[in-house]
Amino acid sequence: MEAAIHYLPAAAMNFHSTRRNEALPILPLITILKASTALEMARTAGRIALTLIPVILMKNHTSRKMLKHAEAVKENNPNIVMPCGMNNIIEKKKHILRKIKLRTYLFHALMFTPFFIFWAAILASMERTPLTGRWRLILLSPQEEDEIAAQLAGSGWYQAVGDIITKDSVPRLVPPSDWRFAWVRDTLRQLETVIPTLGHERLLGDAWLERGPDDSPLPPPTDYPLRPRPRGIELLRMFCHLSHNTASMSPHNIPGPPYSLIVVDDPNSCNAFSYGFGPDGAGGIVVFSGFLDSVLRAHPALEPQMRTHHNVPNSEETSWWSYLFGSFLTVTPPVQQYQPTQEQTAELAILLAHELSHLILSHHLETLSSRTIVLPFVLSIVADVVRTLLFPVTMLFGPFVNDAVGQMGSALGKGELSKLGEYCTSVKQEIEADVVSARLLAHAGFDPRNAVQFWEQRRHADAASTAECTPGNAAEKYRKVDGLAMRIMGNDHPVDEVRVEKLRGELQRWRDERERAVAALLRQHETEMGSSEASQWHG
Incomplete structure (x- = not known):
């Protein structure tokens, strides 16, 4: 995709008293x-x-x-x-x-x-990267990002995800009238309400310092607050403001929420994935009912609360479902509805916070950039160099051999090297999503320490297939590439173990920073008290 930026001509004057801004071009x-x-x-x-x-x-x-x-x-x-x-x-x-x-x-x-x-x-x-500060490469212009978001906005996300989940077989979807869909949706919306907090954590004051060792911790303010990604029209306006020495643009809300949601009725799949980027429902989460069943089994309610549900919501979300997935849904009579417990909702929130972190960090753009732009470019250049060096030999055998050499480079790009590049990117993103999800959970009222136990339990049950930022078969991908990638990177620790250790280290960093900040405040208080007593004694 190609995009161009047109710049408005700045007003010119013959004489001016201020210094010209030579760095603007x-x-x-x-x-x-x-x-x-x-x-x-x-x-x-x-x-x-x-x-x-x-x-x-x-x-x-x-x-x-x-x-x-x-x-x-x-x-x-x-x-x-x-x-x-x-x-x-x-x-x-x-x-x-x-x-x-x-x-x-x-x-x-x-x-x-x-x-x-x-x-x-x-x-x-x-x-x-917002919140973590990791350097990353996204080789997409704001105009190209806007085009991606526009393609996925509205019904585009449902159509794209529908093509993914129907690739092997036609799935059964949980309709919005089902209590399971409402449970996932309400928990997701609760997490979405705290996304703006990630952009101004310092305005919360010292609340994170007032937590005791047994309380649910709050994160220290990050040095890289969440900011909306610049859009093409905003960059154009910024250049005009700079050329006229006017004030900078006012901040905007984080685009994205409310995110789209699909719940697939598949008891054999205990996973979820996030997909997309941008506002107007261009990003969203897909959850499989097998995960919901595992949560309900792991934390059974002592006295299940059941209620009869008769109404079918007539919302815009339901209309999209009827239009796009009407053939997948069946009309069912009123059924008994289950009321999940707080423990069950807390465990669901951990998975949703992980997937939500992928969305707010724009991991889909990063993966798209590395997989479809950077890696094919590098492999194409290598193939061109090899073809040039071998041309004195291959020209003796005609164009067929020369074309075969070029096709070898293309096949290599679609083979193991492409999988290895996707794997390395996914490992970083999964660890980063774990770390950021702890912040979301803490601000939303959930205990982030439970996330360590959550991922430890799923580490023994193949955590690679539990949460993914891409909709591919994660378990198969990790089995095929894990050994090769670990040998190349010189790391013998399984990726699931690394994820748990990174998350545990992040929570320990919260405690260490809180203790240092509290100790600094105590020293400052003692110094002020000593100065006050000294001034009173001299007085």
């Missing part, structure tokens, strides 16, 4: 480089370089060889009559050397340009 340049088209530019420049560089090297080699041969003949036989062509070489030595020098400059420019565009695009696309 850098901002549009960075915006242009932060796009998928930047890598296509680098790829085109690389192909041009690979086409011309062999010609330049051959011409320079031929010119040097001819010049060296002519000089050797002239030096060994000064009185010999040189042939007309060789005599011209001696007479035009300076001209030949100048052409060799120019071709050498062109060689360096051709070699440097693709690398410069590539690394400039990479640097322009690097950003800090």
Whole structure:
């Protein structure tokens, strides 16, 4: 996808008393480089370089060889009559050397340009992940992100997810009138209400310092608060404001909530996944009923609260379901509805907070960028270089062999290296979602310490298939790639164990920061009291 930014001309004046802002053109340049088209530019420049560089090297080699041969003949036989062509070489030595020098400059420019565009695009696309501060690469322009969000907005998300979950077989969906759907939806909405808090935790004051060792902890304010991702029109407005030296834009609400939701009636699947990005329902969560059944079995109610449910909600959400998934749903008579307990809701909230963290951190964009833009570009460049080096050999066997070499690079990109890149990205994102979900749980009134026990229990039951930021078969992916990835990264610890340890370490960091902050406040209080007593004694 391609997108362009049009800049409004700034008002010009003949005279001004303020210093001109010479660095302003850098901002549009960075915006242009932060796009998928930047890598296509680098790829085109690389192909041009690979086409011309062999010609330049051959011409320079031929010119040097001819010049060296002519000089050797002239030096060994000064009185010999040189042939007309060789005599011209001696007479035009300076001209030949100048052409060799120019071709050498062109060689360096051709070699440097693709690398410069590539690394400039990479640097322009690097950003800090909200809440954790991890450096990540999202090589998509704001316009491209808006296009993705627009495609998934409204019914687009349901259609995209419907294509995913119906790939193997037609699933049975839990309708919005079912108590299980209402349970998941209400818990998700409760977690969504605290998302704005992640953008201004420092405004909460010292509430996180007032928690005791036995209380449910609150996180210390993060150095990287949650901020909405910039959109194309906002960047355009920002450039206009900067060119006129006006105030910066006012902050906007975090786009996304309320997120879309689907509950699949599949008792054999104990997992969930999140998918999408953007406002107007362009992101959402899919939960399988097998997980709900496992929660109900793990925390059975002493006295189940049942109530009869007769009404079917006539909401916009229900209309979308009827329009998109009407063939999957069946009309059922009124059934007994179950009232989940607090323990059951708390365990459901842990999984939903994990998936919600994937959405608010825009992990779908990060995965899309690395899997469909960066990795194919790198593999394409490697394939082009290999084809160029092997061309003197493959040209002897005709175009079929040359095309086969190019197809090998494409197949390699779709094979194990692609899976390995997806695995490495997923591991980072899963750990990050665990850490951020603890913040969501704490602010929403749930005890984040229960998340450690939750993931420890599922570590023994293949936690890889419990929660995923991508809708693929996680268990199969982890089984196939886990061993190879761990060997390459030099890590022998299973990823599930690493996730639990990282989450436990994050909660320990909360306690350590709280103890340091409380100790600092006590020292400050003692210092102030000592100064007050000293001033009273002197008085």
